[in-house]
Structure formats: C-alpha cells, structure tokens
Amino acid sequence: MRLIGAASILLALASLLPGLPRASAQQESQAQTSQFQAMQWRARYPSTPLPKIGNGLFTIRIVSDPSALKIQRLEAIIVEIRRANGRPVNDANVAVAVRARDVERRMQTAPRITRNLGLGKYRVEGLRFTMHGSWLLEFEVTSQSQTDKTLLEVLLK
C-alpha cells in the first residue's frame, strides 16, 4: 500500500513538471476513445490475435471508407496492394475469401476483383456481410510468378 501511495504521488508530481512532452487534450481524448472502442470490440468478440498468414511479400489496405459498410447489402471496397518495399502492384491476380472472425462462418457470396484501377488499387465487389462484428478478408495475391497471402480485418458496426 505504501508503495502504491508513493507511486501515485510521484506520478502526480511528474504530471505537474513543465517541459515534459505531452499530447494535446484533443489527441489524448481521441486516443482514449479509439482505445476504448477497440477494447469494447475485443470484450464483445473475445478473439484470438489476428492470425499471421503468408510471407509478407505484399501488404494490403482498404482505401475506401470501411465505416460505410453495412450488413445485408451487396458491398464493394477499394483495396491497395503494395510490395513489401512499398511499390504498388499493378498486375495482381487476386483471389478473395471472406469469413467471420469470431464464429465459424464463411461469406455466402464469392467476392472478387472486378476492376484494376491502377496504382495498385483494385475494386472488390460481391461482399455481403450477414452479421455485425469482425470479418476477415483473405487475399491471395499473385504477381510476377510470386504468390502470397495477406489478411484484412473489417469491423461491421
């Protein structure tokens, strides 16, 4: 108890010291909110950590707004595929498989790349999420005779 008391006092004094680098109130609040939301999701969906797949040859990210995705609609997203060195992949052959993260459920549609938009960006159509929560999009990317897998997580709120 004494130790905890001493630590609290020290922390309180440290926070009053001028010159120490501190995040602005707004930044702190934003970080707290996002941390809270992430914790909330984890509490609701007690998942194992995101599985590691592939050899890291390609990275993938969603360019379109993932918060616009809704359940029970046929959705499309735009993804950007890059090599590990950051160069965009413009000639990718991509296979997409989607499943829910926290329950054993595959998406009942067969989403696929419908358009190559250039600069490593691709349009994926045919996504139909049937429940809220976390979904995993597994991309098998083939480019210049190299094939690798990479995962994307999407949260449906």
Add this chain to the structure above:
Amino acid sequence: MNWHQSEKRPTPRKSARRVALVTALAALTAGVSVPFMAPAQDKTSVARAPWNVDGWNKEELRKMRGLWIGNLPPLKPDPTNKYGDDPRAAEFGHLLFFDTRLSSNGKIACATCHKPALNFTDGKKLAIGVGITNRNAPTVIGAAYNRWFFWDGRKDSQWSQALASIESTKEHNMPRLQVVHVLRRSADYRKRYQSIFGPLPARDDREGITRAFVNVAKAIAAYERKLLPAPAKFDRYVKALIDKRKPAPDDRLTLDESQGLKVFLSDQRGRCIQCHNGPLLSNQSFHNIGVPFPGKGGDEKGRIAGIKALLGDEFNCLGKYSDARPQDCKQLKFLRDKGPDLVGAFKSPTLRYLSKSGPYMHNGSMRTLEDVTWHYRTSPRAGLDKSELEPFVITDTEFVQLEAFLHTLDGPINAPKKFLKAPGRGFARRY
C-alpha cells in the same frame, strides 16, 4: 397484472458505481488519465436516463434500432417484374391467389397454405397441396424484401417462386397450359389479363403460353408485394426509446420480455442476432443448424442443392422471362456455389409473426417455440455435415424469457384491408 410485472426491475449496481467514482477521483488526484473513463460515464448516463426504463446500454440500443421496423426501407421496385407495382396486376393477383381453379383437383389455391387468418401460413407441419410436400409453409408477409425464395433459396424472385408452386406435383400440380386455359375460360380473367399484359397466346404457341404463365405468376407476386409487416409491440417500444420518451404502458416490455430481449441481443449468450438481424430479423442467409429430419436426408441438402437449381433455372434473374438487366442480377453473379457450409443449410426465416406460424423449421419438425429454443439450447449434431450452432449458455428462466420476447414481434399486417381476405364473388371458400 402478471406476476413478473410486480417484481422489482434490476437496478444498476451501486457498488460498481462507487468503485468507478473512487477510481476517477484517484486518477484525477494523481494526474493520470484513465482511458475508459469518459465513454464509461457516457454509457452509464444513457442507461440511467428516465426514458430508458429498462436500463439498456448504448450498444444494446444500437442493436435494437437495427431490428426496429422503422429501419425497413421503402420497398424498391422488383427489376425482374415490371408489373410488380402495377395496381391492376395486384388486383388480378389477389383473385389468382385465392383461386382453387389453379390446381389439378380444383381444391388448392395459394391461400390454402398461406391463409390470411394465420398470418399467411397454414398452421400445419408440412404444407398440403394436391399431395403432401416436404416443407413447412413460411409466411408471405414481408416476403417481397427477401432475396431468395423457398427454404433452400432455389428461386430469386417472388414470381418464379409462385410459378414453381403452381407446377409442383405436390402443390397445385397445374401445368402451364392448363393455367392459360383457366384464363381463357373466364371472361373476367381474360379482360384483366389483356388489359395488363396484352393478348393471350394462341393454343399452339408454346413460348407464348410459358410467357402467359409467367405473367400469371408476376400478377400473384404483385399482390404479395402488398403484404408488408406493420409495427409490433417491440417496434413501438424501440420507437419510444429512439424518441427518448417512456414507452406507453401497453408498449412497455414486461420483465420477462425485456430480459428475453437481452439474451437475444447478447453476443455471448443467445447470439440470436447473428442470424436474425435487420428489421425482418433474418440475415437472408443459409445455415445448417442441425434440424432433425427423418429418413436419409435425400432432400435435406439445402442451399447447396438450391444454388444448383437456381443457376440452371430458366426463370432466374438472368433468364429471358425476367425483366431485369444483367447488371440488376448481381446477387446471382456473386453467388458462391461450393463449400461444406452450404450443405444442409436452410434460410434463416423472419422472426416476425411467429405466434401463428408454427410448427417451425423448414420441415416443421418443431411444434412449438419452446421446442425451437430448446433445440438452440441443446444444439444437437447435424444429420448432414456440421451444425453451426453452439449450445446456448442460458438459465431456465432466460429460456422462458427468450420465448416471451419472441411474441413481442407479432404485429398487424400493413396491407389494404381488401387484400387480407378472399375476394368476394366466386371465392366462397373460406381461408
């Protein structure tokens, strides 16, 4: 007053609030930020608001809003049926829906298995037409919002479902040629048909006969599109919460109902919302939940067989009898037709209008709602492939409460009154 209404509703735990207050004060004194503090306070304030009579948290309110009927968008035109919103077609379809002449024995109409008095179901385990089918008759109310029809989703429009039932040997057992004869023989039908679809085909025009048969089904679908769900007790309750006002006494959920709703919404316990979501409480998807069936399960393959039938169907969205453009048929274009999860999988039905729609499940194997909830609670192994279910972790009381909640989803039907009964003259048979 029910016994449970006199019970004290659970109040937030005071000790938890005290702990939170002490932690907050300690943190402020120490100058250390506690990441969850602000949202947690916000969450509590919603749960304690005077209008929030059952103390729902933000997340639960969000989920309830998703189930609320007010979230049901206005019915979009059916691209496969250009007559779908033609009032003359709906009137004609109303007559056809109740007409027993559209069956080989002159005794079966669509309304035989979809009786208005039973929320457009028949109260039977299996639908009985000219023969005994192997499927339970689902409700037609709100079916216009469905993406797939029949329990295995082998049809993708209301009209193609209707014409399959008319030709099925176990249902109407009525060949398309005979259907067109019925139109020819009735002066009223002839006149109505010609005013909507043009002249009737010649007797030897096979293609024209098929098209006329399709038009009959499109008229029936135009009628069925008028049968929509109206707000139930649950919806009125949620509307009050959305408006931040206390629900009217009649709309307030009893303790059993609200606790049942809690279980329904919970991602850890009931998990019902995973498949029964959206304002129709169906994710319009197919799941193997291990429903027992007699025999070897020859016709229990479910979605995997439904997809095969759908893709080879001349009456599907891409077929020549559909009025849709290819770009309107994206559901068909992105269909996944392989995978073990599709074996033995049947459509998640709507949970609205349950009280009169029993027996339940695709093969009517569960007589009461209690049987259904018990099935979910025990989650037996599937006869074909693997059941998706995990056993419910709920108490005996919650088990009963869940069923109490399901009854709050029973509401009236949003349709012109004349469409909720058999048309007068010539349709003396009661439905």
